Amino acid sequence: MVPPLVVSLIEFLRNYGLEVEGIFRRSAELNAITRLQERINLGKEIDWINDPEYSGDIQKAVIHASVLLKTFLRSLGEPVMTNANYSKLIEIEDPKNNTEAVRNLIWSLKPANFLLLKTVIQFLTEVAAHSHQNLMTPDNLGVVFGPSTSWPTDQQVPLTQIIHLNNFCAKLITDYEVIFEKQ
Incomplete structure (x- = not known):
């Protein structure tokens, strides 16, 4: 159920980008990302190692792949955390110290989103x-990734809510096993 693009980007980044x-955090030229998106939309795979644009420049390939992963998440019609859950996410007081509320919200997601x-x-x-x-x-x-995984599609996000989204996402990372694994 995970989109093949996400799987291939993560696999490449896991093998070449962790260090x-x-x-x-680094950005890429908008035209380069647009070209990559066009190739993907045509069903073409990106060979991050042998493609002439990346041959001999693995760091450039890693940065472009990382930007593409963020872009994919931001381009979903609805955020992975869903519009319906946005207010519930914002209502979690101090997400960094409220594991149970964060876990309950995550486990309420549809299976594909989860x-x-x-x-x-x-x-x-x-x-x-x-x-x-x-x-x-x-x-x-x-x-x-906080604003890439959850945002309201019908309003601007106040700065205080952005900080909340960031803290929520950081909590998902630091307590991954407690939050995502069945107990």
Whole structure:
């Protein structure tokens, strides 16, 4: 149920990107990402190792793949946490210290959303485990992925809510096993 694009991006990033400094924080040229999206929409696979654009520049390939993963999550018609759950997420007081409420919300997701989120967050735990090299701690990853996994599609997000989304996402990473695994 996890989109094949997400699976292939994570597999590539797991194999080549865990030690790249600033993975998920660095940006790519918009035209390059647009070209990649067009190729993917045509059903073409991206060979991150042998493609002429990336041959000999694995760091560029990693950055482009990481941007593509974030872009995929942001381009969903509805966030993976869903619009219906947005207000419930915001109502969780201090998500970093409220494991049970976070867990209950995650387990209320539809199976496809749960599995996609679980797959992404599990990978982000691996990224965070290499933070001594890539500088991407759970808090840094929360800043990047909080607004990518949950946002209201019908309103602007106030700054205080963005911080809440970031903290919620960081909690998913730091307490992955407690939150996502059956008990």
